Amino acid sequence: MSKEQKPGWxxxxxxxxxxxxxxxDEYNTGGWRVKRPEWIPDNCIHCLFCWVYCPDSSIETEEGKMTGIDYEHCKGCGICAEVCPAKEKAIVMEPEGGKEDGDE
Amino acid sequence: MNKRVALTGNEAIAKAMQQINPDVVAAYPITPQTEIVQIFSKYVADGLVDTEFVTVESEHSAMSACIGSAAGGARSMTATSANGLALMWEVVYIAASTRLPIVMPVVNRALSGPINIHCDHSDAMGARDSGWIQLFSENAQEAYDNAIQAVRIAENKDVLLPVMVNLDGFIISHAVENLNINDAEEVQKFVGEYKAEHYLLDKENPITVGPLDLQDFYFEHKRQQSEAMKYAKETVKEIGKEYGKLTGREYGFFSEYKLEDAEIALIGMGSTMGTAKAAVDELREQGVKVGLLKLRMFRPFPAEELAKALSHVPVIGVLDRAETFSTNGGPLFTDMHYALYGQDHKLIDFIYGLGGRDTNVSHVKGMFEMLQKAKDGQPIDRINYIGVRE
Known part of the structure; x- marks a missing residue:
């Protein structure tokens, strides 16, 4: 986020x-997250239930298929993981910061 | 064209509202304001106004409905008294800070308790820091005139603040007086059509009203409100002059009565100013140089102009129809100290008329006597309670 001067009165x-x-869209709320949704593409049946239920419009799609999660705006409420109907859940909640890029 | 009629203060306010013909009125009845709502709802039922009249379950809802309709772009009005005003408290602040030009007659009544339905200014004084412009009236004529002007003051592009039109409960609201009322067409021409710059029903330009306003923006919005209040002073003056040209009744921040050469003077607001004029007349006949300053605009407070108008008066009595319980006098007394700070005046507070306690000419003459004693160097209490049993 840029540190530009906000407008005066x-x-x-x-x-x-x-x-x-x-x-x-300009207000990033991703920093509020305690748990982050992790998408497991192999389990995903592209039903888009998560897209319908997400209160922050943070499910990214392309041509009717799920492509990822917008972590700039996702607040980590976990609704997407809850409503995911796939036999093996395609979205699971992980502790924020518990798993960083490159970590195993 | 002026027409001479006999009306109670409440009837005069209802008549003003009929002539303004607001888009929305949302109101709940409360003594002594009830008749305003009752009479106006009859105008609605009889098809004499185009107003959408919203019957609500409380004053909190009345003000909330006004906020909604004003944000939607409608000219909106309500009216209340005392405990009703108290019940709408949080939304009174929201109306001002959302910069919605709502006009609300307040028929001044003691705010409990113990429960009392009669006149004092404790209701309005509680709302003095809410960001509303506050005008006070001496009689039904002024209440009527203030209500009409309030619309133009509130809706000025550089003001956009709500206006409270105060009139004393029962004394003005229920007493029949002769007054001049304007032609309905003239009032329509004077108030014009309200065109909000930004409003919720403008589907071409969607806006958000009332968002969360935290550490990084709230203060700027408060600063804007202060500036709008400063600008409101100019607007009150301009509209008062314009109204004068139309009706022959010009209004300013205050009016002076035999103040020019006065050696002692009183300042106050509301219906008691009429009583005080009679006291001034009687004392003048006896050769005592007394004067009166009747304050019309309490918020914003015209401190500089008051200081100028009273600069030649060494001893000034302040009439407060409300107590602050600060142990430092009434609200007007405190403000007058600010206005006259650094000048060599003696100020004495007279708290009077609480809960409708009668204040007559002899009471006011008694106040002048005390001011005279103070002027002669005799010790007089700074804060005095007039008409209370010891």
Whole structure:
């Protein structure tokens, strides 16, 4: 995240109004996560239940197939793992920070 | 065109609301405001206004509905008194900080307890720091005139703050007075059509209203509110002049009565100012140089202008129809110290009329007597309770 100067009181919209739509994308909430969803592509049946249920629109898809998880916005609520109907779960929750890239 | 009519204060406010013809009124009845809502709802039922009238289950809902409709872009009004105002407390602040130009007559009544339905200013004074503009009225005429002007003041692009129009419970709200009312068309022309710059029902330009406002933005929004209040002063003055041109009744921050050469003077708000004028007249006849300053705009507080108007008066009595329990006098007394700080005045507080206790001409003359004694160098208490049994 850049450390640019936020606007002063003279240039902000009054009353706390937000005048642009869709700006939630600019607010990264991934840092709130305690547990992270891990996607296991081999188990995935691409039913997209996770995509439907995710309250933060953090399931990434391409041409109707799941491709990954947006960790910038995923808050780690675990709903995706809960609703995953695959016999062997295609999404499992792991402790955040417990498993880093390159670690085994 | 002015028309002379006999109305109670509540009827006058309801008439003003009819002539304003707001888009939305959401209100709950409470003594002594009840008639405003009752009469206005009849106007709605009779098809005399185009207003969407929302009957609500409480004052908290009344103000919430006004906030919703104002955010949606509608000109919105409500009215309340005392405990009703207290019940809408948190949303009163939200209306101001969301910068919604809601207009609300408050029929001033003692805020409990013990339970009391009669006049004092404790309800309005509790809301003095909520960010609302507060106007006070001496009589039904001023209440009517203030309500109409309030719409224009609130909706000014550089103000966008809600306005509370205060009138004394029962004394003004229930007493019949002769007053001049304007032509409905003239009022319509004066208030114009309300066009919000940003509003929720503008589907081409979607906005968010009332988001979480944390450490990094809240303070900036408060700073904006302070600036809007400063600007409100200019607007109150301009609208008061414009209204004067239309009706012959011009309004400012305050009005002076025989203050020019006064050696002792009182300052206060509301219906007792009429009583005080009678006391001034009687004392003037006896050759005592007394004067009166009737404050109309309490928030924002016109400190500089008050200091200028009172600069020549060495001893000033402050009429407070509310107690702060700070042990330092009433709310107006505290503000007057700020206004006159660094100047050589003697200030004496008169807390009076709590819970509707009658304050008559002889009480006011008694206050002037005390001011005279103070001027002559006799010791007088800084804070005095007028009309209370010892």
């Amino acid at each position: 003279k240039s902000l919209p009054i009353g706390g109004l937000i005048l642009t739509a869709g700006n939630a």
